[in-house]
Amino acid sequence: MANVLITRFSALGDVAIAVPLLKAVATAYPEDHFFIATQALMAGLFKEAPDNLKVVPVDLCGTHKGLPGMFNLFRALQPLHIDKVCDLHAVHRTYLLGFLLGWRRPVFRVNKERKARRRLTRRQNKALKPLTPALERYRKVLAHAGFVVDEAALLRTLPAKNWYMAAVQERFGAKEGLWLGVAPFARHEGKCYPLEKMAFVVADLAQRPGYRVFLFGRGSEEEATMKAWKEQYPSLELPVGGDLHDDLQLMNCLDALVTMDSANMHLGSLANTKVLSIWGATHPLAGFAAWNQPTSNQLQLELFCRPCSIYGKKPCYRKDLACLNLLTPERVIDFVLEKTKR
The missing domain is CATH 3.40.50.2000 (Glycogen Phosphorylase B;)
Structure with missing residues (x-):
């Protein structure tokens, strides 16, 4: 049984992309516990998540603002006894948090394909080739951490049409x-x-x-x-x-x-x-x-x-x-x- 921290502080759309993956992983690995560190606003996305997937609210405008705030968040995470870190954000704040947590824990980080992005958006000679979908990039991070799910598992997280x-x-x-x-x-x-x-x-x-x-x-x-x-x-x-x-x-x-x-x-x-x-x-x-x-x-x-x-x-x-x-x-x-x- 592992306690896994997933970091994706913002933006709303990026967190939403990760929701079916995190729900599917939590369902497939019921003995493990998953904690998604994100802004409190996003908690509504996880209201019907499995019991072993919890939201850790992050206050980027207050307690957890800037690099000093990451030290506060690091201290707040200690009672969770995190075993692995999956960084789906890969920004300065999560790099620092990963460094603090990674002293004795493995950290798995998303590849943002920054060079490919620059080739795609440059003014001249654009490389019009599809980049890896964001959901697939996130799935690779979880897979490297040992949590593998397929597309069928992701689709099972969707509500039936007109369910509500x-x-x-x-x-x-x-x-x-x-x-x-x-x-x-x-x-x-x-x-x-x-x-x-x-x-x-x-x-x-x-x-x-x-x-x-x-x-x-x-x-x-x-x-x-x-x-x-x-x-x-x-x-x-x-x-x-x-x-x-x-x-x-x-x-x-x-x-x-x-x-x-x-x-x-x-x-x-x-x-x-x-x-x-x-x-x-x-x-x-x-x-x-x-x-x-x-x-x-x-x-x-x-x-x-x-x-x-x-x-x-x-x-x-x-x-x-x-x-x-x-x-x-x-x-x-x-x-x-x-x-x-x-």
Whole structure:
């Protein structure tokens, strides 16, 4: 029996990618204990995890802020008697924590393929070859630590479609027609379809007979934008409040979820719903496409400058963000209608 620490502090999407793997590993190895060190916000992703998979909350803005905070976290982890460390983050903080914990313990660390990323996103002579999917990179780390699971085990972690319908209908009433989720936000401009264009898309879909549109977003700015849209189109649904588990339950009952290359894209996959993703500066080749989703559900423009960024935070060197601005609202609407037709 081993006590295994897994570190992945952020971001939400990256933690979401790891969820099916950690659930599958914990199920396959019931005699071992697994601890995922991540921000408290992510705890909702693990509400239905096996009993031997626990969340260790990490406060990156307080107790565990910066390198000194990693010493605090190291001390807090001592009662867990960690035997192995699986670092799925590979940043300065987790390197330090791994060094402290690795004095007498093996540490297994993810390979981020940084050189391949640079070749993929360079301006000239891009190496347009697929990088290892993030979930597969994580799986290799756990396998090196002695915990091997196959794709079938990962798929068994998914809830059945409409599994949470009873709870969701208590919140939103009986399901009639087509339920469509729209998650229009992303952390960086290079991944976010312009909101004025998305407003046109949302307005069109919300007014179509038989369509019920749910908006997803967290944060004060996002909620303000969604409330402004709802004032214009009262039929829109704003499922604000609750935690990530509540979002997953609703997503599980949707017919489809329209997202950016964002955390909600990965949450939709966790909820076992159809995810329709819109791509800009980033690219599925980088290994962050939604798991268990067909490539035909990805909408993107093939431009010579794409991809220019792995995470979407680099400024557009063309200054026009053509990858998103040239994508018309009409094309997005047609894409959604095609993928949701019955």
